[in-house]
Amino acid sequence: MSLAEGGRTARWRKASAPPLWRARRRRDATWAWFRCAIGILSRGAGRYSVLLSQLEDARRGARGPTMKLLIGNKNYSSWSMRPWVLLRQFDIPFEEVMVRFDSFDADSAFKRAVGAVSPTGRVPVLVDDDGFAVWDSLAIAETLAETFPDRALWPRDRQRRARARSVCAEMHGGFGALREHFTMNIEAVLPAVGARVLAEQAPVRADLARVVALWQDALAGSGGPFLFGDYSIADAFFAPVVTRLRTYALPVPADIAAYMARVLASPGVAAWIADALQERTFVAFDEPYRQSRD
Numbered sequence: 390m391s392l393a394e395g396g397r398t399a400r401w402r403k404a405s406a407p408p409l410w411r412a413r414r415r416r417d418a419t420w421a422w423f424r425c426a427i428g429i430l431s432r433g434a435g436r437y438s439v440l441l442s443q444l445e446d447a448r449r450g451a452r453g454p455t456m457k458l459l460i461g462n463k464n465y466s467s468w469s470m471r472p473w474v475l476l477r478q479f480d481i482p483f484e485e486v487m488v489r490f491d492s493f494d495a496d497s498a499f500k501r502a503v504g505a506v507s508p509t510g511r512v513p514v515l516v517d518d519d520g521f522a523v524w525d526s527l528a529i530a531e532t533l534a535e536t537f538p539d540r541a542l543w544p545r546d547r548q549r550r551a552r553a554r555s556v557c558a559e560m561h562g563g564f565g566a567l568r569e570h571f572t573m574n575i576e577a578v579l580p581a582v583g584a585r586v587l588a589e590q591a592p593v594r595a596d597l598a599r600v601v602a603l604w605q606d607a608l609a610g611s612g613g614p615f616l617f618g619d620y621s622i623a624d625a626f627f628a629p630v631v632t633r634l635r636t637y638a639l640p641v642p643a644d645i646a647a648y649m650a651r652v653l654a655s656p657g658v659a660a661w662i663a664d665a666l667q668e669r670t671f672v673a674f675d676e677p678y679r680q681s682r683d
């Protein structure tokens with residue numbers, strides 16, 4: 390049988406099919422067209438939303454990055470580091486406004502500048518395109534995640550996202566002994582201070598053990614390379630802890646040393662560290678043993 394004959398046969402079958410079959414075939418065909426149209430439309434919508442976000446980026450770029458982030462000295466300001474590395478890591482355009490640390494007295498230049506945009510008088514502060522200010526690192530991270538939903542600043546998976554939020558909140562409200570005894574000082578190398586504090590301070594040892602356990606659990610659960618798989622707010626939140634462990638040469642297991650190396654090499658953190666090393670100011674009350682940074 391030739392192809393032409395085959396075609397005719399098929400047409401004939403279709404024409405002479407009983408009315409019920411014809412109705413079913415019509416319904417199936419309509420349904421298939423409907424599904425196809427939905428598929429095309431939803432793929433189109435996906436592309437459309439990507440296009441929209443690209444246009445939004447272009448619009449921001451064309452007008453210049455107007456979203457501002459007020460930060461402190463990069464060598465010392467661990468809370469400022471978190472949203473800054475997040476913005477850089479996720480390629481979100483912003484303008485950095487550095488307000489240098491001083492005495493923090495009520496009438497100091499720092500307090501006057503930061504107090505003009507935030508009632509807390511502390512950095513970081515995010516000031517959006519309309520001049521609306523958001524203070525506190527965790528609130529800023531949440532705001533950025535909400536403003537840029539296409540970037541997955543939090544993990545996409547619901548449970549991983551919940552865990553990431555838990556550990557960020559834990560970092561934000563805890564690890565007091567580690568933070569008090571090992572203030573962030575990116576360019577310093579202080580292994581003797583690290584060893585002494587670790588030997589003398591049980592709460593610091595407890596904080597260190599908890600950080601290591603937390604990172605190991607997260608990495609085991611996600612498989613890495615970052616705490617919850619891809620880089621997320623959680624990694625930005627622990628980035629200043631990574632620099633502290635390095636500054637004070639605290640002992641960590643090999644898998645944690647490898648995670649720290651990945652964080653230090655990530656573009657946002659690497660850029661922050663490079664800038665911190667360029668700074669020539671030092672904060673006397675953070676480093677009473679020092680006269681200058683030269």
Ligand SMILES: N[C@@H](CCC(=O)N[C@@H](CS)C(=O)NCC(=O)O)C(=O)O
Nearest residue numbers: 466467468493511512513525526527
């Ligand atoms: N909970 C705040 C803490 C902010 C904070 O303490 N920032 C320090 C600089 S790292 C600050 O502005 N200190 C000024 C002061 O203590 O008066 C956050 O997460 O952003």
